[in-house]
Amino acid sequence: MHGFRRLASLxxxxxxxxxxxxxxxxxxxxxxxxxxxxxxxxxxxxxxLTAFRIRARFDAARAGVRPWLYGxxxxxxxxxxxxxxxxxxxxxxxxxxxxxxxxxxxxxxxVAAEASARPLAGALARLSAGxxxxxxxxxxxxxxxxxxxxxxDIPVGTVRSPLNRARRKLRPATGAGxxxxxxxxxxxxxxx
Numbered sequence: 747m748h749g750f751r752r753l754a755s756l757x758x759x760x761x762x763x764x765x766x767x768x769x770x771x772x773x774x775x776x777x778x779x780x781x782x783x784x785x786x787x788x789x790x791x792x793x794x795l796t797a798f799r800i801r802a803r804f805d806a807a808r809a810g811v812r813p814w815l816y817g818x819x820x821x822x823x824x825x826x827x828x829x830x831x832x833x834x835x836x837x838x839x840x841x842x843x844x845x846x847x848x849x850x851x852x853x854x855x856x857v858a859a860e861a862s863a864r865p866l867a868g869a870l871a872r873l874s875a876g877x878x879x880x881x882x883x884x885x886x887x888x889x890x891x892x893x894x895x896x897x898x899d900i901p902v903g904t905v906r907s908p909l910n911r912a913r914r915k916l917r918p919a920t921g922a923g924x925x926x927x928x929x930x931x932x933x934x935x936x937x938x
Contacts, residue, residue: 762797769812770794776887777789780886789826800818812893816883816887820883834867866919879898880905
């Protein structure tokens, strides 16, 4: 096919290991944020097993490897959605985010993060799965609008609406509009 570029691992399957080494830590971190540590290993493994199985369908001319992998991870997360909603509701009740402990350095930061985590987690749990995918791919995976569209196999123009809707629904839970999740970074080249 003209313009269709495949992964090099089709001819040399051992080359897929380099793809895994390069992207697995970020995918694992993203899945951990979404589902917790218990599910992250399994979902990350399933993401890469699926990617390996379907690598012949990958078209590098259409999408980058990173959004393709996040798209596969999003589908795997969708299969575990009940766990995600349960974890968010638990966070909303307890206010303790064990994942945040690894990236929050000071006690003051942890107290502030836990105080805002409760209402935010509850609001995240109430979002539709599609809105939550778009928002968290933007905020936690740091994907651009184009990459989110590629990951979820939706038109790039469709990304803006669920992202804005999710931000609007989260604002009351945060008490401000300047939290990273609500005001996720706008990437260069994204629609204004």
